[in-house]
Amino acid sequence: xxxxxxxxxxxSEVLGIPPETVSDETSPENTPQWDSLNAMNLVVALEGxxxxxxxxxxxxxxRTVGIVRKVLRAKGVTDV
Amino acid sequence: MFxxxxxxxxxxxxxxxxxxxxxxxxxxxxxxxxxxxxxPGLRIGIAASFxxxxxxxxxxxxxxxxxxxPSIKLAPYNQVFQTCLDYKKSFDAKCDVIxxxxxxxxxxxxxxTAFLHGDAxxxxxxxxxxxxxxxxxxxxxxxxxxxIMVNLPPFPAxxxxxxxxxxxxxxxxxxxxxxxxxxxxKTGGIRGLRFFDLDAVQRECGRAASFDSRQWYLYRQPFTxxxxxxxxxxxxxxxxxxxxxxxxxxxxxxxxxLWGGIIGEDGLGGIELGDEFPGTAYRDFQRLLLYWRQQxxxxxxxxxxxxxxxxEVFEKHSGxxxxxxxxSAWQINWNPKxxxxxxxxxxxxxxxxxxxxxxxxxLEIDQMRFVHxxxxxxxxxxxxxxxxxxxxxxxxFDRFEVTAxxxxxxxxxxAEQQRETLSRTLTKEDxxxxxxxxxxxxxxxxxxLDRITxxxxxxxxxxxxxxxxxxxxxxxLMNSPSFRIFGLRxxxxxxxxxxxxxxxxxxxxxxxxxxxxxxxxSCRVLGRGVETALLAALAREAxxxxxxxLNASFIPTAKNAPAASFLPDHGFQSLDDNRWRIALAxxxxxxxxxxxxxxxxxxxxxxxxxx
Numbered sequence: 001x002x003x004x005x006x007x008x009x010x011x012s013e014v015l016g017i018p019p020e021t022v023s024d025e026t027s028p029e030n031t032p033q034w035d036s037l038n039a040m041n042l043v044v045a046l047e048g049x050x051x052x053x054x055x056x057x058x059x060x061x062x063r064t065v066g067i068v069r070k071v072l073r074a075k076g077v078t079d080v
Numbered sequence: 081m082f083x084x085x086x087x088x089x090x091x092x093x094x095x096x097x098x099x100x101x102x103x104x105x106x107x108x109x110x111x112x113x114x115x116x117x118x119x120p121g122l123r124i125g126i127a128a129s130f131x132x133x134x135x136x137x138x139x140x141x142x143x144x145x146x147x148x149x150p151s152i153k154l155a156p157y158n159q160v161f162q163t164c165l166d167y168k169k170s171f172d173a174k175c176d177v178i179x180x181x182x183x184x185x186x187x188x189x190x191x192x193t194a195f196l197h198g199d200a201x202x203x204x205x206x207x208x209x210x211x212x213x214x215x216x217x218x219x220x221x222x223x224x225x226x227x228i229m230v231n232l233p234p235f236p237a238x239x240x241x242x243x244x245x246x247x248x249x250x251x252x253x254x255x256x257x258x259x260x261x262x263x264x265x266k267t268g269g270i271r272g273l274r275f276f277d278l279d280a281v282q283r284e285c286g287r288a289a290s291f292d293s294r295q296w297y298l299y300r301q302p303f304t305x306x307x308x309x310x311x312x313x314x315x316x317x318x319x320x321x322x323x324x325x326x327x328x329x330x331x332x333x334x335x336x337x338l339w340g341g342i343i344g345e346d347g348l349g350g351i352e353l354g355d356e357f358p359g360t361a362y363r364d365f366q367r368l369l370l371y372w373r374q375q376x377x378x379x380x381x382x383x384x385x386x387x388x389x390x391x392e393v394f395e396k397h398s399g400x401x402x403x404x405x406x407x408s409a410w411q412i413n414w415n416p417k418x419x420x421x422x423x424x425x426x427x428x429x430x431x432x433x434x435x436x437x438x439x440x441x442x443l444e445i446d447q448m449r450f451v452h453x454x455x456x457x458x459x460x461x462x463x464x465x466x467x468x469x470x471x472x473x474x475x476x477f478d479r480f481e482v483t484a485x486x487x488x489x490x491x492x493x494x495a496e497q498q499r500e501t502l503s504r505t506l507t508k509e510d511x512x513x514x515x516x517x518x519x520x521x522x523x524x525x526x527x528x529l530d531r532i533t534x535x536x537x538x539x540x541x542x543x544x545x546x547x548x549x550x551x552x553x554x555x556x557l558m559n560s561p562s563f564r565i566f567g568l569r570x571x572x573x574x575x576x577x578x579x580x581x582x583x584x585x586x587x588x589x590x591x592x593x594x595x596x597x598x599x600x601x602s603c604r605v606l607g608r609g610v611e612t613a614l615l616a617a618l619a620r621e622a623x624x625x626x627x628x629x630l631n632a633s634f635i636p637t638a639k640n641a642p643a644a645s646f647l648p649d650h651g652f653q654s655l656d657d658n659r660w661r662i663a664l665a666x667x668x669x670x671x672x673x674x675x676x677x678x679x680x681x682x683x684x685x686x687x688x689x690x691x
Contacts, residue, residue: 039299054294
């Protein structure tokens with residue numbers, strides 16, 4: 001079995017959803033748990049897990065898990 | 081798992097780790113525990129001038145961890161004033177606690193900015209904004225009987241002026257201080273308003289570490305997790321204090337707790353208790369203990385030592401701040417402390433779960449927790465430098481109001497010990513007679529209600545119904561024509577016990593029947609015939625008011641067994657499991673060894689001198 005991406009683990013923990021349901025297409029539109037409150041919690045958790053600091057521009061752009069992974073990769077995180 | 085008592089905040093664990101734990105704990109509670117309960121045990125409504133969702137887990141998780149079943153509802157964004165005007169629009173009508181949170185820059189941004197631009201008139205306009213808020217709060221007070229908490233605003237975060245700018249002492253800094261002071265002064269007349277000091281929280285965390293600029297600009301949520309952790313812990317502590325009676329007594333170890341070193345080995349000259357560290361740290365801890373005592377906490381000692389060695393330190397060591405007189409009970413011997421602690425509770429006539437046990441020895445703490453889980457056992461930090469900062473976070477002794485009774489408690493306890501000595505030399509009846517008991521039974525006045533509410537919420541043992549009420553609910557009963565609230569003051573030749581008994585009686589529309597809603601006596605006056613005299617005093621009032629029947633009920637709890645036989649013992653007839661009844665004519669007059677005066681309240685400040 002392939003190991004789950006680390007991003008999926010963070011989303012699963014913050015949103016309280018099973019990690020296997022997290023895909024690149026996961027977004028606030030198809031995931032009711034991803035509300036504005038959890039959006040804030042996600043930023044805190046992602047920054048802690050990947051040891052990065054996200055700018056407001058990056059945060060605003062992160063509308064799907066796929067974009068989140070792209071943003072993190074662009075910041076030099078390889079293992080997302 | 082986080083410590084519900086908040087002591088964990090002083091540990092090394094990172095803010096991020098603690099914040100993550102709290103959020104996870106709150107989510108578990110919200111998803112698993114809360115839905116399984118038919119009714120939440122504690123309904124809290126929060127209205128804030130910014131996005132306050134993030135505060136909820138930080139306040140809710142500690143409350144859930146402390147055994148409450150909180151449900152926290154948030155009013156719509158920036159509806160603080162509207163919530164004051166009609167709280168039922170935002171919250172459940174059965175809400176227990178309403179928390180209002182504002183920031184100065186949210187309610188008076190224009191005025192503050194103009195003031196900083198040199199418009200002196202703007203200061204007056206800022207005052208007018210405060211006036212509007214204060215009148216909204218007054219309106220809420222009149223319509224809502226539960227607890228109201230309002231914050232003191234932190235230093236503004238997003239203004240051009242900065243806390244370190246050179247004009248700050250006379251500019252924004254001075255304005256902030258004066259607005260906070262003005263708000264406090266203007267709200268001073270609002271009954272039972274509790275202040276949630278976010279200014280102090282910001283001071284604890286630091287202004288820069290409190291403000292989250294990204295969350296503010298993206299979500300209108302201005303605070304960091306570090307700030308929210310402290311703010312949530314404080315709010316949970318305040319809400320807990322509305323529901324739980326404070327603990328009554330701190331039971332202290334001696335060696336490496338009150339002083340550094342071991343008196344039995346190091347001797348009087350060898351223990352650490354001077355003007356050098358670590359002696360200074362122990363002296364600071366003793367100062368904290370004296371502060372507690374002044375707030376009504378009794379101090380006791382449980383130490384494995386030769387008793388004479390311990391008292392020698394108290395009497396001869398110049399570094400001691402605690403005096404022998406400050407100690408209300410002690411067990412200094414070589415027996416297990418778990419055997420000694422019930423003796424201390426007994427000597428003080430308080431329940432064992434009113435005790436907090438503080439010791440530096442992990443084995444003693446473990447053993448106490450195992451044998452007496454009801455005693456809150458606290459391990460003193462290993463490094464003396466951590467003692468004060470960690471132990472002063474203890475919430476066990478939290479109380480909003482320190483009454484005259486609280487301040488005199490320890491002195492009253494000394495009078496009690498003199499009574500004990502006398503009682504051992506006389507028969508029961510002679511003892512009673514020689515005490516010269518004097519009862520003052522009176523219709524409660526507004527100034528008595530703090531103490532009466534305190535008794536209502538903390539009396540566990542001699543309490544027929546154990547109905548808990550907030551100060552405002554008691555106020556409403558006092559003003560209702562269908563209720564009378566009576567207080568009882570007891571004194572004897574050794575001193576004054578203070579206001580120690582409460583009766584709330586419901587009166588039928590035709591005045592013929594009185595029903596005991598509440599009857600309670602503090603346990604320190606029990607067993608001297610006071611119970612019987614209290615009933616006689618009430619019967620006298622009821623008969624004078626034209627009543628013929630007295631109804632009562634006994635609602636058993638885990639703790640009120642001492643009151644279980646009160647009704648049958650005094651001739652009440654059982655109607656069903658809980659309800660009892662007696663004809664007022666059958667209640668005898670007061671016995672001759674007790675003097676009854678019917679006075680009006682003397683007010684809490686004029687309270688009797690200590691024994």
